[in-house]
Amino acid sequence: MSTATQTPAPGHGTQGEAHEGAEHVDPAALPASARRAPLGFGVLALVSLIVFAFNGPDQSVTFRISGDGDLFQVPNVVVPGLVTGWVITIALAALTVFAFLRVRSGRLTPTWSVVLYGALFVAGFLVWVVGSANNPSVSLTGLLAGGVALAVPLVFGSLSGLMCERSGVVNIAIEGQLLFGAFSAAIAGSVSGSAWVGLLAAMIGAALVSLVLAVFSITYRVNQMIVGVVLNVLVSGLTGFLFATLLESDAGRFNSPPRLPSFAIPVLSELPLVGRILFDQSIVGYFMWLAIPIVWFAVYRTRWGLRTRAIGEHPKAADTLGINVNRMRFVNVLLGGLIAGIGGSFYTLVSVTSFTRDMTSGAGYIALAALIFGRWNPIGAFLAALLFGVASNLQSVLSFLGTSMPSQFLAMLPYVITILAVAGLVGASRGPASAGQPYVKE
Template sequence: MSAPTHAPERHNEKSIGPVVQAPIQWRFPIAAIVMAVLTIGFAIISKGESVFSMAGASRAFDIPNWHMDSTLVVWILAALAVAFAAGATFLAVNRKKHVATMTGLAAVAFILAFLVWIVAGRTGAHMPVVQLLQGAVAFAVPLILGALSGVVCERSGIINIAIEGQLLAGAFMGAVVASISNSPVLGMLLAPIAGMLVALLLGLFTIKYRVDHIIVGVVLNMLVLGLTSFLYSSWLTSDPGHLNKAMALSRIRIPLLADIPVIGPVFFNQTILVYLMYIIVIVLQFMLFRSRWGLRLRACGEHPKAADTVGIKVNRTRWRSVILGGALAGLGGAFFTVGIGLAFTKNAAAGNGFIALAAMILGRWNPKDAVAAAAIFGFATNLGYVMQSVNNSIPYEFLLMIPYVVTILAVAGFVGAVRPPAMEGKPYP
């Protein structure tokens, strides 16, 4: 007798367990709801007329100031913020895309309502639009270059907590060289050398001697702060007219582009330091993700052993990345002296290195995203100064807190779970 044949088994689809869905991410909807509630609060307390000044928006013709009923405008913005918050919540609950986009739109409505409220009903007060945006671009320069320094270093596997010290060293070098040579441009060009010297110490202790990266970065920040403070007190103050003069880079108008209303004066009537920042961002974004150099650098931060097996010199690549990162941060430090026309003072960097680190994390170790995050912080910094000029009732100390509060909120509320380079902070071999 032949053996009985068995029909092939059929898999019953119903036997498969329920599909496990990803947990709902509430951080964006909650942030949008909070901003919507605050916008409603601005609408309730906004009274009178708000004036937005368009002075300097165009050289070809005058753009009149915008006069608006603050109550009506802020209520409209509040309605939009509520709609965007509801959209973000709906998308999050249904696990759809574009939740962050809806939250970003709610943030825009909140910021605009805040700006309208600042000058609402204040006689003679106006919001200088061009000055606000132009200053935001300028204040973003050290944050962007500091964030790019962190991106280059950490993509190769080196945690760069010493950005604050590199910015401060660059500010010191820029001021001294500019004062001695009577050339702010030369001071700007030599400022990266100071950042590179700090980076050499960072590389020496982290790569060669395998010391914990966080500890080394903190120590270097304290070292540079103490050294520059000592040199300022004992050397620069002895002859400030020769060693520590306030010298500023001149603005350079780019023909045609600078004549575009609003956009032109904001982006294309800046100093050479700002234009260098534009070029560095574009080149670094391309090189990091579209070149062999960038692939090798990222391999050293993600899987150095695999990089070593294909002939990449891991530690040599890390050394180069650390030095490049120091140069970028040193260039950014020049902003605090020759970039804005100030003499060097103690702790000139004022914590901007740590804000740059936050921008790097918020930008998920990507140059273009880090630029966007740094631009937000730069806007918040300049907003504090603008609010002082319009005689706002908020105390001065609270205005100085704005960029740091924004930093905390951004990192705590918007970053969520991010994955840094897998082998950052770990020595090799």
């Protein structure tokens, strides 16, 4: 046990973290992705200079924190658009220089500076984009609450991918899991008249997709990415066929599920900013807030989590210690399916009360991107999913504000950031070493 506390668990830390407290070493010894971090910082700082500073809004921007029904009122935050753009650009430039000096001395840029950099850039972008609107005022509570609601299925999808990939199985089939979960929830909820039965059916339906993935990728050692893509196409075609032949012909019987209950916690839901986000949710929303810390604790603080990360990093070594690698991978993939099913139920039991063809609209692929962007960590995956959710919600908000910003630009922004993250331009991003590699016991 003492050894486990002194040595970072496989996949939990990055190679650069070992360098943070070290003395001067050769920068060439750092991972290539770590050496590229200052370059990514510099590119974004240049973007900030051109967009936020030179082309910043001349008018002030108002961020409303409190709503009419809040327990108490918090004053609005009013910032000058142009001045804020310059201040943020200078701060980003300073962090870029700091990152360059760290890498030059053979040490990785610390995590806090990456988080601060990202927060400043997002703040600068919000000031710039809201300041370009006819009415430069936005409710932070509404923006974040709407973003969290849109991120709920993405979070469950990314947690499903984390369960699989931490154990060494690449899960491209998240889209199929979410879609079949939504379909199963609609059918079972409609026939039984119970939303809870629909939720259970969604979990079972997504787990069936995981079962096929596990059988072919673990037992028969078929290429995991190909199996995942085929499952997505299969589920899309199957649910589309059943929707056209069964659900549309008798929607009242097969496609009218009841809605899962939503409720607000008294007093706490009336707190400014955090009240609606944390304490005024649907059942699935509350499940999300519980799932994130539970999965994190299970992965990083339990024996099961240690074994899961071990078989994802070095399955042969885990096998020599008596761990049944393939059986544990099989179980983890099924657990991932159950988790994805909860996210799938959001579409037909919370968001709307009917199933439509391909209603997930690629959410599984976005969840996979959030998992990679979040560095295979539950908290990081949640923050990345929240980024996608807020960006999607921002499109709707800005359309009401009357901004000239094309909605397509906002839609593609999270994907551009994800590409930069995966490329290592904002720090090292390394998945489990044995993910995607079938294990054959010798």
